[in-house]
Amino acid sequence: MKRAELLELADAWFRGNGWKPFKFQKDTWTAYLQKKNGLLNAPTGSGKTYALWVPILLDYIKKNPDYRTQHKKGLKAIWITPLRALSVEIEQAASRFAEEMGTQFTVGIRSGDTSQKERAAQKKSMPDLLITTPESLQLLLASKNYDKTFKDLQAIVIDEWHELLGTKRGVQVELGLSRLKTITKDLRIWGISATIGNLSQAREVLLGPDSEALKNSVMIRANLKKKIEVRSVIPKKMEKFPWRGHLGLHLLDEVVPIIKNSRTTLLFTNTRSQCEIWFQKLLNKYPEFAGEVAMHHGSINKETRLWVEQAIRNESLKAVVCTSSLDLGVDFAPVETIVQIGGPKGVARFLQRAGRSGHQPGKLSLIYFLPTHAIELVEASALKKAVEKQAVEDRVPYLMSYDVLIQYLNTLAVSNGFYPKEIFPEIASTFCFQGITEEEWIWILNFITKGSQSLQAYDEYKKVEIEEDGKFKINNRGVAMRHRLQIGTIVSDAMLSVKYMKGGYIGTIEEWFVSKLKPGDVFTFAGRNLELVHIKNMQVLVRKSSRKTAKVPSWMGGRMAFSAQMSELLREELYTAATLKKGEKRTNELKALQPVFQRQQKESVIPKSDEFLIETFKTREGFHAIFYPFEGRFVHEALGSLLAYRISLLSPISFSIAFNDYGFELLSDQEIDMQQVLDNDLFSSEFLMDDLYKSLNATEMARRKFRDIAVITGLVFTGFPNKLVKSKHLQSNSQLLFSVFRDYEEDNLLYQQAFRETFEHQLEEGRLRLALDRIKGQNIAWKKCEKPTPFSFPIITDRLREKLSSEKIEDRIKRMLKNLEN
Template identity: 85%
Template sequence: MNRKELIHIAEDWFENQGWKPFKFQKDAWTAYLQKKNGLLNAPTGSGKTYALWVPIVLDYIRKNPDYKSRHQKGLKAIWITPLRALSVEIEQATSRFAEELGTNFSVGIRTGDTPQKERAAQKKAIPDLLITTPESLHLLLSSKNYAKTFKDLQAVVVDEWHELLGSKRGVQVELALSRLKQVAKDLRIWGISATIGNLQQAREVLLGPASPELENSVMIRANLNKKIDVRSIIPKKMEKFPWRGHLGIHLLDEVIPIIKESKTTLLFTNTRSQCEIWFQKILAKYPEFAGEIAMHHGSINKETRLWVEQAIRNESLKAVVCTSSLDLGVDFAPVETIVQIGGPKGVARFLQRAGRSGHQPGKVSLIYFMPTHAIELIEASALQKAVAKKAVEDRVPYLMSFDVLVQYLNTLAVSDGFYPKDIFPEIASTFCFQGITEDEWRWILNFITKGSQSLQAYDEYKKVEIEEDGKFKIHNRGVAMRHRLQIGTIVSDAMLSVKYITGGYIGTIEEWFISKLKPGDVFTFAGRNLELVRIKNMQVLVKRSKKKTARIPSWQGGRMTFSAQMSELLREEMYEASQLKKTTKTSEELNALRPIFKRQQRESIIPGKDEFLIETFKTREGFHAIFYPFEGRFVHEALGSLLAYRISLLSPISFSLAFNDYGFELLSDQEIDMQQVLDNNLFSPEYLMDDLYKSLNATEMARRKFRDIAVIAGLVFTGYPNKLVKSKHLQSNSQLLFSVFRDYEEDNLLYQQAFRETFEHQLEEGRLRIALERIQQQQIVWKKCEKPTPFSFPIITDRLREKLSSEKLEDRIRKMLKQLEK
């Protein structure tokens, strides 16, 4: 059958469904059948699964004309997805097409949720298409004779590549692909990505720089003009001194009509804690929604999550309060409306969420933006423009992740073993390790066989043995089992199961939160008030509580910061606000903020394009100095520490630091000589790394980062499934190793990686440098204010939040507002 006839089969099938294939789908079919690799850039809900699954089946038909009567057994395609929740969707779509063409193709799922019985069945007869995650793919590479499993593999499709790209899971995919290219000689590799700023680089990372696959590749874009309608929920009364978290719940009554008027609404919150609060508050004020509203976040048990997803599909739920757990393509067409609660911190995330509504080609996506404090309306205004410009962020790929490399080499050693001379060129062909030197490679090989220079006396670190012919292999069954249990790069705090004392599993919660509670304390989880009875064997045993007040759990992953793109958009919006006159026509959001801007102008200024604002004032707490780079909280945390350190070199003074996405505060019991700060050019990017190192206690931050690296590299063992090692023990084990390397082996690559990742990923050193260079070009405007300004108020109140309970905080803020309004 020629290509034209094959494509005709697919077009006929589409016609039978009452569909018409898009140009991008047909382009992908043609490119695949021409044996090309590529990256497909397509939004969620546009039919991307069929763009790549259809040609895989057509290619099989071309090679097996008698496909209806004879079935060629064996694995033909792997579909890698970052989220287990997506696998069911992909399975349904792929099975349907394969079945209706009569190919006898079997489709299987292999993730952490796959039952042991099903895994055993897959081992005996592997499906034609395997839908899996990066971790489960590495588990397959750790099994004996894996080459036999993969030898007839024709295609690997990496779904949601933009999600994997900026993480170590992306590195896992790169390494797995480097191996599969050698094992399966007729392999085509495709990625599917939503829009990101660096699409060309994304393709290069997926296929490998300077690889034959990259040379024989295409970029296919789905130019579907998706219309996105962004509407802001604007409070009727605008307080002149905004503070975080205050507006959100106060606008609850504005959200209810939206929910009532839509078939189904998704309310996106930024954190799991916020998700729990909103769910509780809606039900408390509107009990008639009981049974019609649900909650969805990553810590709720799998059965509940799947039930919620199904209930959205069949429209039996009116609303779901959720987190990013529903960001990615869980495919349900009927969602009509999205409400984004609080700033999403990034353009791509906002567009992704907007795309969940009108989740069909040609439909308008409607998203409401609901600020949790007034100044977030500036973000809303910026997002309106970003949507119009289609301005989205880059995803920065990881480089030289030696911890992932160590894990991968152990994976190969656990299965059939490897010869370094064969594996080294494969590893060096990946984007992540394109710069690896012979010396670094030798160090890694020594590390897995001898346990690095300072650990040579301990046998537990000598995992890999070198056989007579030079093959690297793990023979010890205990080492092999522990390694397989720990494959993966997602390192979170130890998770404890939450169960009723009478039986019944509710979900998982982080150890660090539960460790602060004592028996009898009540906390809110999965929409219920639960009383802690006791903690036993990694299980939190609870019973229902009728108490009205309860602690809201918080998760370590709850801190989000502005992307660089979002910061830039926000600054542009702020500059526009500085030019506002009474008669100026502007966005609805900026218009609503006029009372705040007017008060800010009265007390201080709104900084323009070439201005950098510093405000100083005195309160009962001490002397406040507030700086406004508008760069996001992570950059502000680093910049605040850097400035505090540089000021202390001029005169001995100690500070407490507070920051949000807009600026940071240095609070002291003595006045800062601000003129001295300005005269000494303390915003210089010179000596940045040295000063950061000293100011931030970078060693402490690197020590915390090292825990994750030690877990990924297998230096510390996280425990068996029902007997996990406690978080504090993991921390102390990894800290001990960190101290050993610091004192005796400073050239240890994993030790050095901890510092590199701290600066590159946590402190965003690159962004910090650019911010300092920008401030150097701006005119610094220092305003000596009488009292806090509208811009400084959210930063001050955020610091109080750390010290006070929410009730006391509200009382305290009310008193402060009375003082300010005088």
């Protein structure tokens, strides 16, 4: 069958459904049938599944003219998705097209949610299209004779590639692809990505730099102008001294009409704990919503999550309070309205969430921005401009992730074994390991066979054996089983199952939160108040409680910081606010903030683009110095420690440090000689690494980072499914290894990686340098204030929140506000 005839089959199917294919879909079909690889850049809800699934099937029809009557079983295409929630959608779309085209193509899902029975069936007979996750692909590579499983593989599609790119899961995908390219003759690789700043680099990472796949590839963009309308929920009474403590709940009554006027609404929160609180408060105040409002986050059990997703599709729910668990995929056309509670911290995330509404080509996406405190309205104003400009962040790919490489080599050794000479060129062809040296490679091979220089005496670290013909292989069944159980790069705190005493699984919760509870304590989880009965075998046994007050679990993943793009937009918006003349046009958000800005101007200033603001004042707590780089909390954490260290070199003085996305505070019981700080050029980027090491206790941060590296490499074992190792034991085991490497083997690549990742990814050292260089070029606006200012108030109250319970903090802040208003 000629290409034109094949394309007509697809066109006819679209016409039969009353649709018309977009240009980007047709371009992708053609490119795929021309045997090209590529990256498709298309927004959520634009029909990207059919852009790639259609040509995969057409290619099969071309190669098998008698496809209607005969069918050769076996895996022909793999669709990788980062989120399990996406799998069902893709399966339904793919199955429908395959069936209606008259093929006998089968579609299957394999992820953490797939039952043992289903896995066993897949082992005997693989589906034609397998929808899976990066971890499950690695597990397939860990099974014996995986080369036979993949021998007829024609295509691999990596969905939501932008989500995987800046993570170690992305490195897993790169390594998996490097193997598949070798063992399958005619493989086509395609990525699907929403908009990111560095699209061409994203394609290079996916296909491998200087590779044949990259040379024979295309970039296809869906030029669908999505209309996004951003509306801010502006408080009727503007607080002049904003604080974050109420998580936006003071605007609860403003949200209810939005929910009532829409068919369906998604309320996005930034953390799971905020999600739990909003859900509870909404139902407590508006009990008529019972049964019409649900909650969705990653720790709730699978059945509930799937039920909620289905209920959104068939419009049986009015609203869902959710986290990023519904950011991606889950195609439900009926969602009419999105509410973003609190700043989303990044433009891409905001656009992604906006795209969930009007989730059909050509439909308007409506998103409401609800500030958790007044100054977040500046973020709303900045986001409006970002939406107009389509200004989106880059995703920074990982380099030299030795821990992921070691895990991958053990995976190959568990299945068929490998010959280093054959595997090395594959690994060096990936973006992550393009700079790997012969010396580093030998170190890694020694590490998996002998357990590194300082661990040679211990047999448990000698996992891989070298056979007579030079093949590297894991032959010990126990080692193999432990390795398979631990494949993956998402290392979180140990998760415990939450179950009712009488049976019934509710979800998972992090050990560090549960460890602070004692029997009888009540906590909110999955929208219910639960009383802790006891903890047994990694299970948290609970019963329902009628108590009204309860602790809300917080998850370690809850800390999000501004992206560099978002910081820049925010600064521009503030500078605009500072320089607006009377009669000049301003956004509704900036208009609403006038009382706050006037009070700020009265007590201090709003910095202009060439100014760096420092405020000092004294309260009962001591002497406050507040600095405003507007660079996001991670950069401020590092900057605060750096400055505190440099000041202490000038005069012995100790500080407590607080920070948020706008600035940081140094609090001391003695006054800082600010003139001395300015005269000594303490914002210099010279000796930055050296000073950061000393100021931040970088060793302590690297030690924490090393725990993850130790888990990924298999240096420490996290335990069997129902008998996980306690978090504190994992921590102490990995700390012991860290200390051994520090004292006896400083050139250990994993030890060095812990420090490198601390600086590159946690402290964002690159951004820190840029911030210091920018401050150096600005005029210092140092204001000696009488009392806290509107800009400083959120930082001060954030510090108090760390120390006080929620009831006490409310009272304390009310007293502070009373004094300030007077």
